Amino acid sequence: MNKTLASIAAGMALFAAASVVEAPAAHAQTKVRIATEGAYLPWNGMDASGKLIGFEIDLSAELCKRIGATCEVMAQDWDGIIPGLQSRKYDLIMAGMSITDERKQVISFAGPYATEPTVFAAMKGSPLLALNLPTTSVDMSEISPDEQKLIDQSAAAVKGKTVGVQVSTIQQNMVEQLMPGVEVRAYDKVDNMGLDLVSGRIDAIVADRSAIEGLIKAGEQNKDITKFGPAFSRGVLGEGVGIGLRKADTELQGKLDKAIKDATADGTITKLSTQWFGYDTSIK
Numbered sequence: 001m002n003k004t005l006a007s008i009a010a011g012m013a014l015f016a017a018a019s020v021v022e023a024p025a026a027h028a029q030t031k032v033r034i035a036t037e038g039a040y041l042p043w044n045g046m047d048a049s050g051k052l053i054g055f056e057i058d059l060s061a062e063l064c065k066r067i068g069a070t071c072e073v074m075a076q077d078w079d080g081i082i083p084g085l086q087s088r089k090y091d092l093i094m095a096g097m098s099i100t101d102e103r104k105q106v107i108s109f110a111g112p113y114a115t116e117p118t119v120f121a122a123m124k125g126s127p128l129l130a131l132n133l134p135t136t137s138v139d140m141s142e143i144s145p146d147e148q149k150l151i152d153q154s155a156a157a158v159k160g161k162t163v164g165v166q167v168s169t170i171q172q173n174m175v176e177q178l179m180p181g182v183e184v185r186a187y188d189k190v191d192n193m194g195l196d197l198v199s200g201r202i203d204a205i206v207a208d209r210s211a212i213e214g215l216i217k218a219g220e221q222n223k224d225i226t227k228f229g230p231a232f233s234r235g236v237l238g239e240g241v242g243i244g245l246r247k248a249d250t251e252l253q254g255k256l257d258k259a260i261k262d263a264t265a266d267g268t269i270t271k272l273s274t275q276w277f278g279y280d281t282s283i284k
Helices: 005-009 055-067 078-086 145-158 170-178 190-199 209-217 250-265 268-277
Strands: 018-021 030-036 069-075 108-114 118-123 137-139 162-166 183-187 204-208 225-233 241-245
Touching (some): 030 055, 030 078, 118 190, 137 145, 162 170, 183 190, 190 204, 204 209
């Protein structure tokens, strides 16, 4: 879910749910507590019974086996997820969190283990769709003249519009830094952002591709949500999604880096991400 440093200042929320993943008994040497949001499928979410599910839940189980740990996965509201790590409520964050320079000032990361593009969406019939903006990929790590033109075109399209973002996300950062003149409206959850888009209270939304596709599939009322414009990645959007941990936990970070590298090399992350996203989000 790709969130920003603003969450550090927010208060810690109560834990909503927990699940336990145990490594084989012979290797169960360490207990590791993992926080996830539980509200951002297919990265992480809950089923009807309140059980945590998603790509990161399955990946956490795999990585825990590889490092010989017994892992407890718990749900934590996004606003307090970094403060909760710092206050030792848990040991790791696996919550669609992008690795950014801002975050690296206060926590460390293992990985990245996955990445996906950021896209805009509006309702069918919106004037924004009539602009027929190119759907080209824009890698903002080193912006070429052609890519800058696409950024400028997108900025001009949404100037003066009300655009929904999830609060404290890299998408909020991107719009605020690269697209002046936009009225940014922040939401606690993607679902609430989608409700306002469908009801006409905002003109567009911007989020991870999978989050928008998840909204479209969530119900008949969302069927007219339509993606538009370029697919943005890297640069202000970070290096990819990784595991957040305290800076002092260097040994655990090393183990997780190796486990992620091995799970990437043997195709495990490709398999899990294809299962949950419908496409490969692994880092090649």
